[in-house]
Amino acid sequence: MEITIKIMGASLFSAIQASKAALDATFLKLSRHADVIQIVLEQLEEPLKAADLIADPDRPVVVLAHTDNAFFLDHLQLLEKRDVLLSSNAEANSLVSPVIMVFGAGSPMNDLREFPELVSDWFFMPVAAPELARRVLYALRRKSILKSRLCYGPMTLIPDSRTITFMGRSAGLTRSEFALAELFLSQLGSVIPTADLISLFKATGKSTEGSNIRVTIFQLRLKLEMLTKSQYTLVSVYKQGYCMKHKARTLTAEDRPLRTAPGEYRVAATLQ
DSSP, rough: EEHHHHHHHSHHHHHHHHTTTHHHHHHHHHHTTOOOOOOEEEEEEOOOGGGGEETTTTTEEEEEEEETTTHHHHHHHHHTTTTHHHHHOOOOEEOOOOOEEEEOTTOGGOOOHHHHHTTTEEEOOOOHHHHHHHHHHHHHHTTTOOOOEEEETTTEETTTTTTTEEEEEEEEOHHHHHHHOOOOTTTSSEEEEEHHHHHHHHHHTTTHHHHHHHHHHHHHHHHHHHTHHHHHHHHEEETTEEEEEEOOOOTTTTSEEEEETTTTTEEEOOOO
């Protein structure tokens, strides 16, 4: 996933550009279990224009505005009143990007208590790369522009909708099933002790009776096997717990090369 950080203010742009390597490393670390995030830096010219706030849902944008001029907030309020106009002039699925205000040390902005609705966050310089990365991600998630996604190889968990996806297919999970799936996928191939499963069910407010845990695991196993065509499954380990295993798909009769005549073969195409 690509996130564009639009920066208003020459000194702020230079500072962030100088620490781009550290910023890239932080975003990579924060997205190691999700869609890998790559950032693009873009310098904005003043004044901030309505078009600067419009973004494509597939390419989220966060605006960093470095200013100590209180009149800039009045300008933002004018843009804010034009949200409907912005949306009508853009693509139907366009988004209005969040704005993060950036102030210098000792800025008079420190006395302000309210900001326009467009402003998602603010901070004072200097700021470390990890802190900036977290604020950018938080601003996008707060506006529901960036959905959380947890990726484990070919399997992806989407917390907002409690959905699990695999090779273009998806299945809905209950709250307990989703919590179990995240636990098993994060420790794929390892045995999860029964005590850990009981703790997980307590945390989700579900009954910790053995029968309830077994039923939930059975339901998750069915969904996993249907979704992955039995490439992933849950197995019981005697007197220890449960384990999620991945097994290579075995060739079916349709997958095997078929001999039609001496020295001739054909391969059956399998539609996924």
